Amino acid sequence: MSFERTRSGSTRADQTTVRHANLGVVLQHVARGGPRSRARIAAETGLTRGTVSSLVAELIDLDLLRETGKDERPGRVGRPAQTLELHDRVVAVGLEVNVDYLAVCVEDLTGTVRYERRIYVDNRRSSPAPVLNRLARMARQALDAAEGAGLLPAGIAVALPGLVDVRTGTLLRAPNLGWSEIAVADELRVRVGPRAVRVENEANLAALAEHWQGAARGLRSFICIFGEVGVGAGLFIDGELFRGSHGYSGEFGHMTVDRDGALCACGSRGCLETFAGQEAIAGRAGIPVGGGGRMRSVTEELVRRASAGDPQVVSSLDEAGQYLGIGLSAAVNLFDVDAVVLGGCFGPLSPWLEGAVRAGLDDRVLSAAWSRCELRVSEFGEGAAVRGAAALTLRSVLAAPWTMAERREAPRRAVI
Amino acid sequence: MSFERTRSGSTRADQTTVRHANLGVVLQHVARGGPRSRARIAAETGLTRGTVSSLVAELIDLDLLRETGKDERPGRVGRPAQTLELHDRVVAVGLEVNVDYLAVCVEDLTGTVRYERRIYVDNRRSSPAPVLNRLARMARQALDAAEGAGLLPAGIAVALPGLVDVRTGTLLRAPNLGWSEIAVADELRVRVGPRAVRVENEANLAALAEHWQGAARGLRSFICIFGEVGVGAGLFIDGELFRGSHGYSGEFGHMTVDRDGALCACGSRGCLETFAGQEAIAGRAGIPVGGGGRMRSVTEELVRRASAGDPQVVSSLDEAGQYLGIGLSAAVNLFDVDAVVLGGCFGPLSPWLEGAVRAGLDDRVLSAAWSRCELRVSEFGEGAAVRGAAALTLRSVLAAPWTMAERREAPRRAVI
Known part of the structure; x- marks a missing residue:
């Protein structure tokens, strides 16, 4: 690409790139920091007041920001400092x-x-x-x-x-x-x-949602497992989603936990999800799954029975927790992440999983005595x-x- | 830190920082690209010829570069272009x-x-x-x-x-x-x-050495396992060593591969290294280990007997290869790396391990059909x-x- 340079050395393309970048800077600043005035945005981002006013006008026009109608410092002398917030449109x-x-x-x-x-x-x-x-x-x-x-x-x-x-x-x-x-x-x-x-x-x-609004807020390095029939994982490193060389990372559920275990849908044997997936848990607990037509959520049924103290369900969940502890300790031993998030069906099921998962991490992670990996539970669950x-x-x-x-x-x- | 600004807007500290950075640029450029002239370094790095000459003089003075005495383009008209190379001092x-x-x-x-x-x-x-x-x-x-x-x-x-x-x-x-x-x-x-x-x-x-001079040259994303009595791993992501949140990443040998397996030195049970570490291999093969005083290398003994076709040794190595395949496929499923390097004692032992490791990766990595993970063998071995x-x-x-x-x-x- 080549652009004709202007006298000042910058091209129109450069200027558009800079303005685009600054629109993002202002919008993300309000998204992260909450409602604030143009003057405060200028002070905090290092942009001039004039630039901020122009950027804010464009963001309002795009329905991305709006004025709250509230003064940032009510009662102060001088012109009111109208605050801006993210638009919800x-x-x-x-x-x-x-x-x-x-x-x-x-x-x-x-x-x-x-x-x-x-x-x-x-x-x-x-x-x-x-x-x-x-x-x-x-x-x-x-x-x-x-x-x-x-x-x-x-x-x-x-x-x-x-x-x-x-x-x-x-x-x-x-x-x-x-x-x-x-x-x-x-x-x-x-x-x-x-x-x-x-x-x-x-x-x-799921990891993205947990990091943005959920259980992983503020974490820079974590593994979030998402349980359903299968069990996947999302990895965050340095505050960013880690996707691996081809985007195929996080296939946590296909970690082999028993070399001679049962056949998995993937064609391999003894995969973690054949022990700790939702249907593996339900199967051990004697709850029928995969029935025709519309079903109730298997997770809801497991929660209902575990809450009622059904020993077969509680024992099946503890078994799943042990296998999750084995898988998660392998991941923490390899990755040295700060935290683990139990997500998907493991969110609502966590009261019956957490003990075994915690014990697995404490017993099997070599560095546990120097940096105990935090264990968090998703509130979003399958959502x-x-x-x-x-x-x-x-x-x-x-x-x-x-x-x-x-x-x-x-x-x-x-x-x- | 604060520095008095000069008229041109840069401080002496800035200038020193820039010169330091440029010394690194020139030296690393020659290290990566091989012997070349000052003019070529200038053309390739975007630095002026004068700057390059001055930087090269300092690098020669530090015994980091030296003149080869060879002309870059012999036989050409004009001043000879003396080539520079890394000094080996x-x-x-x-x-x-x-x-x-x-x-x-x-x-x-x-x-x-x-x-x-x-x-x-x-x-x-x-x-x-x-x-x-x-x-x-x-x-x-x-x-x-x-x-x-x-x-x-x-x-x-x-x-x-x-x-x-x-x-x-x-x-x-x-x-x-x-x-x-x-x-x-x-x-x-x-x-x-x-x-x-x-x-x-x-x-x-070990991963650093393999990446710099060994089997992992040119790879941006790989896991290098280093086998000895214990089994560790070094991870490279985006061309850089990945050390995790606290530098504790790569504890590959303490991945649980058998929940009810034998006690490991770490206090946990069924760790990979109790199946695939050098002494585990030797133990199954009937070779005494840990004898008093000076010993021969256990690896050399294993290579000697495996080369002679000792069935107990060959079978023990195949068993180790199966467990390494299980562990490596877990790592590849989680990380989505481009390649795996068998290092440490697994380098010389690779002829008897590779088959089982390759099969493990092919059978157990979910994405194997779309991105077959490369398997490389260290030539440095335990070195x-x-x-x-x-x-x-x-x-x-x-x-x-x-x-x-x-x-x-x-x-x-x-x-x-």
Whole structure:
């Protein structure tokens, strides 16, 4: 690329790049720090007051910031310092295909969930097309509701229970669904604006949601496991999601914990998820799973029976906790992370897992005496991945606010 | 820190910082790219010819660069373009305490080992003080030899088989030695120049050596396992050694592979190294280990018998390969690295391990069909950690050449 240089040495392209970057700086500053005045933003970011005023005007125009109507320092002499806050009008749609449910949520830029729906259905009984059509219908209903409420959808992303190629929007392999090489982004017949639907691994998105709004807030280095029928993990290093060389990191559930164990859906033997996944727990506890048609959540049933003190359920959960402790201690021994987050179904099940997981970490992590790994529990539970899918878009908007112009320019909702 | 600004806006401190950075740029450029002329360095780094000439003069003065006496483009019209290369006069001393040996090496800036010595001795039979005294004597002999050959030692670092606190130079815990909280850097009675002796985990150093000069050259993301009585791992991500939150990453050998397995020296049960460590292999093969006084290398004995086709040895090695495959596939499932390096004793033993390790990776890594993890074998074998210890200092010199002035200023060899 080459640009004609102006006398001052900067090009128009340079100037646009700088303005784009500064829009992100101001928006993210308010997102992180909370409501504040233009003057305070200028002082804290090092930008001039004039620049901040101009940037704020553009962000207000894009429905990303709004004036609160409150004075930052009421009662003080001089002109009132009007405070600005994140607008809650821009939203993103998160979708999720999991083994035994479909989910949708609409979340706004402030992190508030404005709409959510989950349908328990065994997707192993279907080929991908009808499942994706059903998910698209759920997305359209969510978009109708959002638009009816005057919200501005900025994009759609899908959480998937397996290996994902984010560049092509393809689900490469989901052993528990029995799906492989599904072009989810293309086949999902719903879209917002000109941007393609994004896809990402469910556990990566769960970790993102936990870091943004949940149990992992403030942590720079952690592993978040996301339990369902399968068990995945999302890793954060230095405050950023770690995806590995090809985006295939975090396949925690396929760690071998018993060389001669039972066959796993992945084709290997003795994988962790065959001992600690939701259905493995339910199976040992004598709870039928994978029944036809709509199901209750297996997790809810496990919580209900464990709360009632059912010894078979409690013992099965303790067994799962021991295996999770083995897997997590291996991860902590390898990675030296500060904390572990129990997410997905392990969130609500944590009262019966935590003891064994803690003991596993204390007994099996070599450095435990010098840096005891923190154990945190997700409050989002199974809802984390779909929230993370919405967060994926919202984080892009926060980092690159100017893209909202383009996101809004095209027909707001092109359903193909 | 505050500096008085000059008219041009830069301070003397700024100028020194820039010159220091540029010294590193030029030296590392020659280190990576090989011999080249001042003009070529200028063209390739974007520095002016005058600056390069001045920087090169200083680097020659520090014995870090030298003129080869060869013209870069012989036979061309005009002034000859004298080429510059790394000088081989600056060296670093690497030391290693392992469970059944002590080692020392002297390596120069070009990566050539100029001196090395290894003594097989069971250090579990000693308290730390006599072991460290013996290691210090080995270091002094190496320094004598180096200085006798006119070399300039730049520093000393020690590879240790356990958890290390690099800031304080302390070995926190080495389960296989039964040592804990040993202030190695302080207690080792030898030093070069004013700098403290550095300590680091052996597997991290092995990975560093493999990346710099060995089997992992050119890899940006890999896990290098370093086998001895214990089994550690060094991780590289994005071309850099990954040390975790506290420097405790890579405790590969303490991954649980059998929940109810035998007691490990660490106090846990069923750790990988109790199945795949050198003594576990020897034990299953019927080779006595841990005998009193000086021993032959257990690895050499295993290689000798396996080469002769001893079925008990071959079967024990295959068993170890299966467990290494289990552990490595867990690491690859979690990390999504491009390659695995079999190092330490696993280097010479690789002919009898590779098949089972490869099969483990192919069968147990979920993404194997989309990104088959490369399997490489160390040629340095058990020598990698002590080479990495030398490399630790040499890399510091390459990154911060100006420190050589200080390293040489103090008495060149202060033996405390």
